[in-house]
Amino acid sequence: MYRKPRMRTRGLALGAMVVALAMLAACGSSKSNGSGTGSSDKKIVVGAKNFPAAQLISDIYGGALAAKGFTVSYKDVGPTEQTYAAIKNGSIGLYGEYQGTLLTYLNGAPTSDPAAVNSALSTKLKADKLDVSPPSTAIDVNAFYVTKATADKYHLTKISDLKPIADQLTFGGPPECADRPLCLGATEQALYDLHFKTVKKLDEGGPITDSALEDGDIQVGLLFSGSSVLDKDFVQLQDDKGLQPADAVVAVWRQSVDSSDLSGAIDAVNAKLTTDEYNKLNAEINGSQKLDPKDAASQWLKDQGLSS
Numbered sequence: 001m002y003r004k005p006r007m008r009t010r011g012l013a014l015g016a017m018v019v020a021l022a023m024l025a026a027c028g029s030s031k032s033n034g035s036g037t038g039s040s041d042k043k044i045v046v047g048a049k050n051f052p053a054a055q056l057i058s059d060i061y062g063g064a065l066a067a068k069g070f071t072v073s074y075k076d077v078g079p080t081e082q083t084y085a086a087i088k089n090g091s092i093g094l095y096g097e098y099q100g101t102l103l104t105y106l107n108g109a110p111t112s113d114p115a116a117v118n119s120a121l122s123t124k125l126k127a128d129k130l131d132v133s134p135p136s137t138a139i140d141v142n143a144f145y146v147t148k149a150t151a152d153k154y155h156l157t158k159i160s161d162l163k164p165i166a167d168q169l170t171f172g173g174p175p176e177c178a179d180r181p182l183c184l185g186a187t188e189q190a191l192y193d194l195h196f197k198t199v200k201k202l203d204e205g206g207p208i209t210d211s212a213l214e215d216g217d218i219q220v221g222l223l224f225s226g227s228s229v230l231d232k233d234f235v236q237l238q239d240d241k242g243l244q245p246a247d248a249v250v251a252v253w254r255q256s257v258d259s260s261d262l263s264g265a266i267d268a269v270n271a272k273l274t275t276d277e278y279n280k281l282n283a284e285i286n287g288s289q290k291l292d293p294k295d296a297a298s299q300w301l302k303d304q305g306l307s308s
Contacts, residue, residue, distance in 0.1 A: 029143070034214075042070040042305030044257055047077045047092030052285050052293050053140060053203035053278075057096030058298035060273070061251050064265040065091075065094075066245060067307035079176055079204070080105050084233035087254060088128050102252070109234040111244030119244060129255045134198055136270035137246035138278035142183060142235045142244055150219050151235040158238035159192055162220065166194045172212045173222030177200040183222055191241050196220070207286075249273060265306075272304045 044065060046060035055076060062072045075092055076136045077083040080101060086092045089106040099117050100110040106124045110117045122132050142157050151157070153163055162169070171194075177197050202219055204207045212218045213234060225236060251266045281300055284291045301307040 014066075026118040042081065042259075042261070043073075044070050044093040045073050045091070046089070047075050047083055047086055048077045049080065049083050049095070049097070049204075050076055051206055051224075053282055054096055054098075056281055056285060056293040056297055057138075057249050057273075057278075059294045060269055060301060061096055061266060063297050063301045064269045064306050065262065067263050067301065068265045070265075072261070080174075081173070087130060089250060090254065090256075091179055093257040094251055097132075097252045098140060098172055098247040099132065099250045100247035102250075103246070110229075110247075112231065112242070112246045114246045114248045115276035117248070120180040121250075125252065131253055131255055131258055133251040133266045133270055135250050136278075138249040138273045138275050139225075139247060140249065140275075140278065141225050141239075141247045142222055143239070145213065145221045145223050145234040146219060146237065147213055148233050148235055151237075156237060158236070158240040159194075159243070160240050161237070162194055166196050166220075169196055169219040170198040170200060170211050170217070171196040171220045171222070172202045172218035175205045177201070177222055191243055249278065268306055269301075272306070 004011065008145075025209070035135070045061035046058050048055040058074070062074055066072045075086075077086045077092065080097075083092075083095055083097075084102070086103065087095060099114070099121050103117055103121045106121070108120050108124055111239075114137075118132065118135050118156075125132055144162070146156055154161070156162065169176075171184070175182060175199045178201075184194070184199065200212070200214060200223075202218075208220070209221045209223055210232060213221045221234075223234075251270075253262065270276070277300070281296050283289075285293050285298045298307070
């Protein structure tokens, strides 16, 4: 079921000269973007993209900030296009992102080198007065999946194997997939030249696409390698032409909310957020436990010693 956006809330003078100096000092230390996302009282709105794994990482970052004395409120926004617009216009102050995906959206050219991708993304973001954290080692990428039965029937092991039979198959993925880079956009068609019989608009790497694959409503699905496919009898097709970048988890925030407390809290999270930890967390929210991302994030922060 497509997840609707949610909104959550967390979260006598000594003399004229002394007063003036105190006011000046206070002004010098205060940061505000005029949108309620940053100020000297450490208020911040943490946004999230509209699928559970992205909500999870935003919840983790927000929880780490709350543990450092920030007053945090949360807002689920939408896909990359909407979330990036929200942080540019100041309606959110920070959110969790995947650096290769965002660099591609900003017309960059990500590679498999996380440090190079991060540097290129940082340069792009500065034009919009935004910052990005150094990358965590948690990686989640777009991936093409088929069932084991489909893989056996058509002898599929890599994405390029789909080309001769794509016109016999139905593809399913996020609603934006047909035009989205790293999915079925023009560049991807030029690389793999896939023309499916039908392209169905389903969900953002979630249960609808999972079910459609299992039920045979689609034969190829776009899912996320680290957060969508959990205990499924699916086969991930090898990205043999190197379409997908190293999509490390990062935090993006407005320069106007930046502080050593903020960056320190984010860096502490990224030092512990490995791919294994990320996948375990996603198993908790997408697997049999069905934990709310907020609850999974809260427990993980406690387990890692990042909150009380």
